[in-house]
Amino acid sequence: MSGHSKWANIKHKKGKADALRGKITTKISREITIAVRMGGSDPTGNMKLKLALSKAKANNIPKDNIQRAIQKGAGALEGQSFEEITYEGYGPAGVAMMVSCLTDNRNRTAADVRHVFSKYGGNLGATGCVGYMFQQKGVFAVSKETGVEEDDLMMVALEAGAEDIKNEEEGFEIVTTPDTFDDVEKALADAGIEVEMAEITMIPDTMAELSAEDAERVQKMLDVLEDLDDVQDVYHNADLPEDDEE
Template identity: 55%
Template sequence: MAGHSKFANIKHRKERQDAKKGKIFTKIGREIAVAVKEGGPDPATNSKLRDVVAKAKSSNMPNDTISRSIKKASGELGSINYEQITYEGYGPSGVAVIVDCLTENKNRTAANVRHAFTKGGGNLGTTGCVSFMFDKKGQLIIEFKDDLEEDDMMMMALEAGAEDFQVREGYYEIITTPEDFGEVSAAIEKAGITCVSAEITMIPQTLTALTSDDDLKKMDKMIDLLEEDDDVQNVWHNFEG
């Protein structure tokens, strides 16, 4: 999978998320609610919930908060019907953008997403217009530490079922299929290793560079508006930021 890493994007997104930790926890709580409703409250038998819990832990969501979210989802949140909607479109200069949402009000979400694209100098497209430019993968990012030897990390990841292992700019990056993500993340956790990021994500196959200050400002504006929206769970793009 040569050329797939897009590590600048990974770090850029992580910095944004770290600055909005409270909102990230709220959004992960919503993902937990959906996963529990679909497959029950036990991560051992609910692979989707297990994947969300791995994401929660990599975002430094406390274990007791995760447990409370699962219990809460088993109770009163069971009556809330969130619908998953994915929007696709273009930012300035044709940057490909995918917006993943969970909402109980489709009209509100659609209006807000459309507004963000417009403010960002872009436009919404039809389903499938840009998703073919991305690969859906499990991705785990681990920071270099003295006690984490590269060869040991690589063997652990590959033996657990990882597709790819790369060393990049102070981090190890592990790529899996979505189906193998849970098993690989469980192996990493069992070894006592903490991930900087662990999630099912959309990795761009190529990047689009923006050269004008105006386009850069518009792209940042679009991403900020989308990430601030409570209905938006994830924003993926091929902007070389």
């Protein structure tokens, strides 16, 4: 799930990964396979593959699973043919949502996603109905436990082309454009700065403030969407309390 707090997201995703290890492995393996089919098996110059491999490492996906996914993408092994689809719509209280999917059956996935939107009082819309509310950005999370000083981090990141650095309670959040993502990642690595999380995601221009009741409904809907086999990620503009995402 992609909301406004990267630290809440890290806790949320790690918790779900521990509880749903098999499902997480399947989803990331699909992502790797698609990335290889689209851009080849060399992560150099293949941003999708590079990010998928980074996600696999962060979630402790076994090397055998990663290798099989790469081989499927390269055509060395037989496998299902998946396609990328993004559904857009509104959840409870008018929260904007973009649901990123990888599927081998478009009709099944559309029906599953539509059912969740309907069940929780949302509505699926046409492509582009909420997409204009989000911007694609690169995001790095650096824990304060690494001991890095804010001034040093700012110097490294900004000189490499980062747009912004946010000082949050648990760590620093570095925001880049997709084009400067690689440069910032390399600069951080060269400086010996350990990154807790790195991803290219969709960041909302504005956040929707919710009542406690609506926030609970939105969180339940997000959890159900993320549990669908074909759903890779859900981007939204709900300003959810961090306690609800841990």
